[in-house]
Ligand SMILES: Nc1nc2c(c(=O)[nH]1)N[C@H]1C(S)=C(S)[C@@H](COP(=O)(O)OP(=O)(O)OC[C@H]3O[C@@H](n4cnc5c(=O)[nH]c(N)nc54)[C@H](O)[C@@H]3O)O[C@H]1N2
Ligand SMILES: Nc1nc2c(c(=O)[nH]1)N[C@H]1C(S)=C(S)[C@@H](COP(=O)(O)OP(=O)(O)OC[C@H]3O[C@@H](n4cnc5c(=O)[nH]c(N)nc54)[C@H](O)[C@@H]3O)O[C@H]1N2
């Protein structure tokens with residue numbers, strides 16, 4: 290046994306907590322990753338998904354060599370090729386496509402598989418320099434971003450939640466999705482006796498730890514907020530001075546909520562009128578209250594309406610006046626990571642079109658798109674699983690005339706449809722710098738070990754491809770450290786960051802006086818209605834042991850999560866359908882059908898079913914990809930309406946012998 294080395298790093302995943310970790314390296318092998326003890330947010334622990342991250346690096350099915358498709362598209366047949374062969378093939382095909390169809394026929398498609406600035410952004414430089422189609426939009430919290438662009442602040446330093454007196458956890462499952470935030474909730478309870486109320490159609494792990502659970506109908510949130518606002522105005526509990534100062538349309542807002550009596554709200558939301566009254570009074574009186582919101586209620590056609598509605602509530606309460614009050618959806622330390630993309634490299638004459646990433650299925654199959662996308666590079670995302678209307682995405686990726694390159698750790702559903710797969714390094718094997726979307730720290734990740742096999746960082750892949758494609762701008766040849774440094778805000782040096790591991794960036798609480806917000810938009814939208822009476826609304830919340838579709842292939846996480854895709858249903862709905870607990874069912878609608886195991890549970894509101902986790906399909910059985918069921922529907926700002934899915938659940942009369950319920954239910 291050699292000396293155990295401790296290497297500073299951080300979790301790369303798309304999670305609000307961006308934990309700082311220490312990787313322990315013994316004889317060139319990582320034996321453990323542990324949460325950094327001194328990090329005020331990580332506080333010495335990682336989470337149930339990541340606390341054996343090294344198992345991902347050393348997984349037997351990890352991709353360690355470039356692959357080229359050797360069978361028909363989608364067959365999953367690949368042959369190992371050298372990096373030279375793979376790079377020549379990609380440069381050759383991308384070059385041909387750009388010459389024949391114009392560079393807009395090339396499209397980068399990336400998301401947040403790694404939040405590191407190098408892994409996430411470096412390859413973008415290639416596409417910008419070529420004048421490829423630009424990737425716009427998102428699939429996570431587009432609604433919040435859309436409203437933020439109108440001036441509504443989305444948060445404050447989340448450590449200040451400890452100063453709050455009332456915490457509404459509104460459509461967020463803190464204890465599964467960002468459990469480090471819970472510490473500050475507990476602090477508020479300890480210091481100030483804060484009350485904690487969960488508003489969620491599901492009785493989640495988080496709901497169980499709250500003082501109260503308001504189990505409202507999905508998509509009825511804006512109506513509930515309107516009802517609370519009306520009570521506050523009626524009873525003289527609103528901070529009128531603050532609200533008039535923040536909102537340019539205060540009178541319209543007041544008129545808009547006026548029709549929403551507690552009785553009417555109760556009918557729409559499935560709660561009692563007394564609950565509406567009490568929530569409103571409690572919220573108005575607390576000094577201060579915070580509405581801590583998640584993505585569940587944003588991922589519907591009414592996503593922006595939800596964000597505006599809770600924004601208006603917090604303003605009416607005057608909560609932004611106080612430390613720990615207001616709305617908290619996200620926080621970030623101000624890493625200037627957009628700079629890493631180098632949009633300035635786009636040739637001046639090119640002005641390439643933007644294509645919304647949330648409409649990948651349409652982009653790849655729209656016969657009118659001119660030029661069609663013929664060259665696609667995917668990294669840090671698994672669109673065959675996570676995109677709405679997944680069947681259409683699948684059809685697009687199956688196109689014979691589409692040349693697809695996927696940079697991955699594993700042969701995901703998306704990678705299986707690629708022409709070339711390139712092996713990416715994991716967080717233990719590369720240098721990177723991360724911002725955050727749930728706190729104020731910038732964190733460094735030092736490589737703990739050399740890349741396994743022939744895996745390469747995305748910075749390296751960019752440099753090698755640039756060389757092959759004759760791109761000679763110096764930005765194409767920066768090292769990973771130089772690339773990362775270009776994102777650092779003034780006053781933060783890479784050397785200091787490497788030394789310290791992380792740096793906290795101050796964030797003054799936003800001021801809203803004179804903000805001139807316009808929050809009225811014609812009243813709250815009603816909850817989505819089923820296309821056919823009796824259909825159930827399908828929610829697809831985050832699984833406790835997966836991160837979206839990441840880790841759904843890892844045996845430990847899979848075992849922990851349950852025996853497979855599990856759909857939770859209220860007892861009354863199961864009885865009405867003659868379904869039994871543990872039974873194999875088909876979940877279906879006009880879009881498609883997926884298999885699951887039924888779990889009968891009070892945790893789910895009647896009329897609603899819930900299937901946690903983003904499961905991969907497998908070749909042997911029908912795919913369990915939930916997005917085969919999600920509609921091609923988006924909020925006005927472009928957020929996929931994942932939760933506006935309605936389904937029927939029918940028995941297959943096959944008992945599931947070893948069914949174990951998903952932990953989320
Ligand atoms: N364990 C784990 N952690 C994760 C992730 C993961 O996959 N697994 N994913 C990461 C990512 S990408 C994100 S964006 C965050 C998301 O973090 P969260 O926002 O906490 O995650 P969700 O489970 O999508 O949604 C939260 C809750 O919203 C509820 N919900 C759904 N529809 C509605 C509605 O109409 N109204 C209300 N009030 N509630 C509703 C769901 O029942 C769910 O409990 O988590 C991150 N962390
Ligand atoms: N029905 C439904 N659909 C949803 C959601 C939902 O709740 N319900 N949630 C939505 C949300 S909030 C989000 S954020 C998206 C998430 O969608 P994605 O961002 O696609 O998230 P993942 O499914 O985790 O896929 C990330 C991929 O990146 C890969 N990866 C991780 N690290 C690296 C790396 O360093 N290099 C490379 N090359 N690859 C890496 C992983 O192996 C994984 O395949 O899904 C959305 N889709």
Ligand code: SF4
Nearest residue numbers: 300304307308336339
């Ligand atoms: S997934 Fe989130 S909670 Fe888990 S280690 Fe990563 S940053 Fe921390």
Ligand SMILES: [Mo]
Nearest residue numbers: 303429430584
């Ligand atoms: Mo997300």
